[in-house]
Amino acid sequence: MTATLTATPTLFRFATAGSVDDGKSTLVGRLLHDSKAILADQLEQVARTSADRGFAHGAFDFALLTDGLRAEREQGITIDVAYRYFSTGARSFILADCPGHVQYTRNMVTGATTADAVVVLVDARKGVLEQTRRHLAVVALLRVPHVIVAVNKIDLIGFSAEAFADVAAQAQAVASELGIEGLHVLPVSALEGDNIVERSERTPWYDGPALLELLETLPAADGLEHEVEPLRLPVQLVLRPQGGLAPGIAPDEAERLRDYRAVAGRIASGVVRVGDRVELFPAGTAATVSGIRAAGVEVEEATAPQSVSLEFDADIDAARGALVVSAGTLPAAQREVDAELFQLDARPLTPGIRVLVKHGTATVQAIVAQIESRYDLDALTHEPAQALQTNDIGRVRLRLAADLPLEPYRTSRHGGSFLVIHPSDGATLAAGIVRD
Amino acid sequence: MTLSTTAPATALSTLDLLEAEAIHVIREVVAEFERPVLLFSGGKDSVVVLHLATKAFAPGRVPFPVLHVDTGHNFPEVLAFRDETVERLGIRLEVARVQDYIDDGRLQERADGTRNPLQTVPLLDAIAAGRHDAVFGGARRDEDKARAKERIISLRDEFGQWDPRNQRPELWSLYNGRHTPGQHVRAFPISNWTELDVWQYIEREGIALPPLYFAHEREVYDRDGMWRPVGPFSPPREDESVEVRTVRYRTVGDMSCTGAVESDAADLAAIVAEVAVSTLTERGATRADDRLSEAAMEDRKKDGYF
Helix, strand or coil, X not given: CCCCCCCCCEEEEEEEECCCCCCHHHHHHHHHHHCCCCCHHXXXXXXXXXXXXXXXXXXXXXXXXXXXXXXXXXXXCCCCCEEEEEECCCEEEEEEECCCCCCHHHHHHHHHHCCCEEEEEEECCCCCCHHHHHHHHHHHHCCCCEEEEEEECXXXXXXXXXXXXXXXXXXXXXXXXXXXXXXXXXXXECCCCECCCCCCCCCCCCCCCCHHHHHHHCCCHHHHHHHHCCCEEECCEEECCCCCECCCCCHHHHHHCCCCCEEEEECCECEEECCCEEEEECCCCEEEEEEEEECCEEECEEECXXXXXXXXXXXXXXXXXXXXXXXXXXXXXXXXEEEEEEECCCCCECCCCEEEEEECCEEEEEEEEEXXXXXXXXXXXXXXXXXXXXXXXXXXXXXXXXXXXXXXXXXXXXXXXXXEECCCCCCXXXXXXXXX | CCCCCCCCCCCCCHHHHHHHHHHHHHHHHHHHCCCEEEECCCCHHHHHHHHHHHXXXXXXXXXXXXXXXXXXXXXXXXXXXXXXXXXXXXXXXXXXXXXXXXXXXXXXXXXXXXXXXXXXXXXXXXXXXXXXXXXXXXXXXXXXXXXXXXXXXXXXXXXXXXXXXXXXXXXXXECCCCCCCCXXXXXXXXXXXXXXXXXXXXXHHCCCCCXXXXXEEEEEEEECCEEEXXXXXXXXXXXXXXXXXXXXXXXXXXXXXXXEEXXXXXXXXHHHHHHHCXXXXXXXXXXXXXXXXXXXXXXXXXXXXX
């Protein structure tokens, strides 16, 4: 068995967000349709249901492609994030389609935490709305690598360069207020296909790329940061097959593997090579990497985000929850954390309550020590607060029962993110990111 | 298995990234749950999940058993493949039989003869009897609109029900599998794979599959635009004429509701080429049970189907 490592195609994850009636479903439908990701039987089903609903012959209600649940179709709303897949010659795409109106924070957070890019839709006739500001605020806090504002329905404003420039300036102003760098703003018509897959002749004043072109060429987050960061490998479990080697291993090989012991996990950042010196959090012990398997196959080197197992030259205390790092880069142990929390559960978060914090592969007990403020997404200011309600974003201090290797989210997406979990029913109460 | 040393990884391909994600999910579940089990039908998706599990724990063996819900209408070559596979890998096979439930009256045969919807009760009983707190499945989000909204780690109550309106948000790659006694999770490591990804991965890894995925001659008849196999559980009606065609299966399920497609694709390269240009989804082309209604899959999932 040989692992082949080919350069292309590679994977790009993006999320779409927008307000009610800004044409997001149409945009998603258009991308899927024009990239041939909708197959004949799906289209036929949509056409049939569209006709049942009184759409003109041959017209499609593109929302039917993404609204998969009975309640969604009955109520004409989108309930939950839906995942869609399409590919072009250049890339495979995973699209997280985030509904805008119901539980928008929860959905935005879900879509944005794994995204390389977020496309926020704006209706060209309405410009930047409160909802747009909120979406952009969440995207800014979660530090999504690329932010794209698609100014939709450009056909309904007569492909006016001035009107587009006006909306683009509004979007740029909000972005700079929020600290979003390198915002991309595109004039599109999802309904008519302008600047979606190909550059439109009807916007000669726009010299930027079409949406799909942009999505095909933006660097993915993996390529952006992992190579230059120090190694971080949260230990999922320790592999010690002993007598339980997989059948079919030759006897001499089995003899060599008799004392096989490795830590298994997915590389969160950096590169690891055989011979590298590493240290372990929290024990602080050091060791040399003596063997690496990537997806079970022996290799000399592995990189984020591969799933690997590492053997060391010495027996070191590494259990689930530990973190393997490049020597000399041990993060400081934290017993207290100042975080930005995205409250997702319906029950309010109040000072004094006991929770669990899941960070990497470690889960520790914690207490909500203090709620400092609530983020007013309309004014973009922090207001004093006693509790966080569902969909609120706020600054909270947590006290931890054990050391965690927390790092600022600004410098490390994986080292600075955690879940807040209900200790008895297990619900995910909030998403947290570590402040600087 | 021969082990080879590869060149340093520069750019990881889509398949490498999907593989890394799936192995991460499998290891998370094994680390956090007491008694996981893999639903294994011998179909290509569950075969891929099992292959990923062998890689996740190499050079050790797969540390959990597999469970097959046998409808009693399975293709014999798929059952043979199932048995060979577990034998080769040295893993335990649990079988829950729909036929047992029909024989003693706990389930009643449907008028249309389809047994796929009948799998739910034996599945839930087997999960309870095995005290399994996590159940791996090979379901993919690209298969169906309801599955597009499914989590990678998805909580089920003691009735196995899926509540699509009240799912836990899934953030970063931090999976929350905490549950209370009686609850279990379904874990879908290849959620983000498409049908084409699955076939390209099978080709790349040289994974063995049941023979009926490859083009072969078979006695079939046309029903609702699908080539249905002539067999003891799926006889043609009088008005349906039987002919011999060169066909293959894109999905493998219950004989009574799985159709074949006409195809000359006799090897993996040919199948990859065929799937890449297909104009029909695999379920639309070959699954009668999903044509029952627009929400057929959602309704079955809410009842505890996987």
